[in-house]
Amino acid sequence: MSRQIELLAEETLDPKEWEAMRALGHRMLDDAMDYLESLRDRPVWQHAPPQVKAHFEGPPPPGPEPAGEVYQEYLRYIHPHQIGNDHPRFWGWVAGTGTVMGMFAELLAASTNAISGSFSYLSNNYVELQVLDWCKDLLGYPPTASGLITSGCSASNLIGLSVARDAMAGFDVRGRGMQNTPQQMTLYCSDEAHSSIQKAIEMLGFGKDALRRIPVNESLQIDLEALKAAIENDRAKGLLPICIVGCAGTTNTAAIDDLNALADICAEERCWFHIDGACGAWTAIAPRYRHLVAGMERADSLAFDLHKWMYLQYPIGCVLVRNAKAHRRAFSLTTTYLAHGEGDRGLTGVDVPWISDLGFELSRGFHALKAWMTIKEHGTAKYGRLIQQNIDQAHYLARLIEAAPELELALPVSLNIVNFRYTRPDLDDATLDDLNKQIETELQERGIAVASTVTIWDRHYLHVGIANHRSRREDFDLLVREVIRIGNELA
Numbered sequence: 001m002s003r004q005i006e007l008l009a010e011e012t013l014d015p016k017e018w019e020a021m022r023a024l025g026h027r028m029l030d031d032a033m034d035y036l037e038s039l040r041d042r043p044v045w046q047h048a049p050p051q052v053k054a055h056f057e058g059p060p061p062p063g064p065e066p067a068g069e070v071y072q073e074y075l076r077y078i079h080p081h082q083i084g085n086d087h088p089r090f091w092g093w094v095a096g097t098g099t100v101m102g103m104f105a106e107l108l109a110a111s112t113n114a115i116s117g118s119f120s121y122l123s124n125n126y127v128e129l130q131v132l133d134w135c136k137d138l139l140g141y142p143p144t145a146s147g148l149i150t151s152g153c154s155a156s157n158l159i160g161l162s163v164a165r166d167a168m169a170g171f172d173v174r175g176r177g178m179q180n181t182p183q184q185m186t187l188y189c190s191d192e193a194h195s196s197i198q199k200a201i202e203m204l205g206f207g208k209d210a211l212r213r214i215p216v217n218e219s220l221q222i223d224l225e226a227l228k229a230a231i232e233n234d235r236a237k238g239l240l241p242i243c244i245v246g247c248a249g250t251t252n253t254a255a256i257d258d259l260n261a262l263a264d265i266c267a268e269e270r271c272w273f274h275i276d277g278a279c280g281a282w283t284a285i286a287p288r289y290r291h292l293v294a295g296m297e298r299a300d301s302l303a304f305d306l307h308k309w310m311y312l313q314y315p316i317g318c319v320l321v322r323n324a325k326a327h328r329r330a331f332s333l334t335t336t337y338l339a340h341g342e343g344d345r346g347l348t349g350v351d352v353p354w355i356s357d358l359g360f361e362l363s364r365g366f367h368a369l370k371a372w373m374t375i376k377e378h379g380t381a382k383y384g385r386l387i388q389q390n391i392d393q394a395h396y397l398a399r400l401i402e403a404a405p406e407l408e409l410a411l412p413v414s415l416n417i418v419n420f421r422y423t424r425p426d427l428d429d430a431t432l433d434d435l436n437k438q439i440e441t442e443l444q445e446r447g448i449a450v451a452s453t454v455t456i457w458d459r460h461y462l463h464v465g466i467a468n469h470r471s472r473r474e475d476f477d478l479l480v481r482e483v484i485r486i487g488n489e490l491a
């Protein structure tokens with residue numbers, strides 16, 4: 001009995017009325033440009049009231065809604081209540097702002113919806129490879145190094161540490177697995193290293209106890225003597241030290257470890273040298289400050305991102321690996337449905353790995369385009385000046401704080417992060433901790449600025465991390481005035 005096929009009119013997700021959809025798209029772009037142009041006059045942060053949360057409850061829509069109404073909903077319930085990191089006075093944690101060209105590039109990348117990962121001979125992959133070459137060039141890394149554009153520095157740390165594990169374990173980790181480790185491996189980082197290091201180590205099966213968190217000195221850099229002692233101690237116990245993770249800028253204070261000293265210790269101890277440069281790697285392009293990250297180019301793997309300090313739209317990160325073979329060995333896996341031989345010999349006879357041979361993801365978006373277009377639009381010299389400008393602004397803010405009797409710096413500024421607190425001689429530390437937490441909240445709730453708070457030496461400080469190409473000195477003048485005013489009001 002033949003089955004009846006109902007010949008319904010076929011459907012698509014493309015618009016029925018292209019002209020109307022085009023007009024809506026133009027309107028969205030105009031609104032986005034108006035918004036960005038007037039950003040400075042808007043509150044940094046607007047908390048989402050309960051009715052906004054309530055708006056996002058309910059079942060999936062079974063039927064269609066007009067596209068224009070969906071956009072209206074976006075404008076009303078979504079657009080005003082985001083985190084605000086595009087604003088000139090957003091300095092919470094360490095966050096980037098985005099660029100106008102980056103926004104356009106995201107639109108273009110979405111328009112072709114190119115998958116970046118497979119196949120070698122495609123323009124989108126050439127763009128990614130060129131952005132990687134630019135990163136190597138700008139950060140002083142050898143051109144023969146390998147690399148990958150990632151979704152951020154957490155992914156970059158995971159990939160870098162994964163290559164380190166496979167290269168240093170001394171047995172076939174990919175084949176035999178961590179349960180067959182002949183010798184227990186240990187890794188080292190400072191107490192101030194980012195949580196993504198620990199997460200990567202947990203995911204890679206080392207267990208967090210294998211990560212030795214080394215105490216820091218008074219500048220919150222890894223204590224080199226304590227590090228050497230820990231390595232020696234582990235060796236004496238029959239363990240296998242395989243990797244030291246250096247911080248090129250910590251999230252709390254932008255402390256930069258002594259990277260040359262760490263590279264020397266790695267050479268002596270036959271350890272892999274991984275650097276987390278999420279906060280500070282781009283210091284390398286600021287003419288007056290690049291000496292601060294000297295030694296970074298000696299890392300075996302270097303993780304950083306372009307969505308904090310290169311100001312690009314989230315997400316985009318990068319990892320560079322000095323030994324290209326080790327990088328590929330850690331991730332290459334060619335199945336029949338992804339067959340590309342030993343590389344792609346189809347066109348030139350040259351062994352060209354797929355980008356998916358260099359990381360854990362197969363299908364990836366075309367993140368490199370926004371980097372390529374924005375860096376071309378502005379040039380690297382201007383980028384160097386902007387990085388320098390942010391560091392100068394941190395020093396400017398520190399001077400304002402030092403000049404104000406109501407304010408106190410946590411420690412001298414080392415890079416682009418300033419930690420300080422409102423203080424009064426008649427208040428104890430516990431009261432000041434609460435007060436500064438409240439000041440943080442008031443700054444946010446009143447839409448003035450966004451700073452976060454950190455705990456340094458058991459005290460709460462306001463944390464201003466400047467990875468913002470829109471900030472001006474006047475914004476820091478305002479911040480200082482407002483912190484004092486709110487502090488006086490609340491104290």
Ligand SMILES: *Cc1c(COP(=O)(O)O)cnc(C)c1O
Pocket residue numbers: 094151152153154155194196249250251276277278279305317
């Ligand atoms: C932000 C940050 C990370 C994580 O990077 P993401 O891009 O947010 O995944 C890692 N290390 C440091 C020092 C950071 O500041």
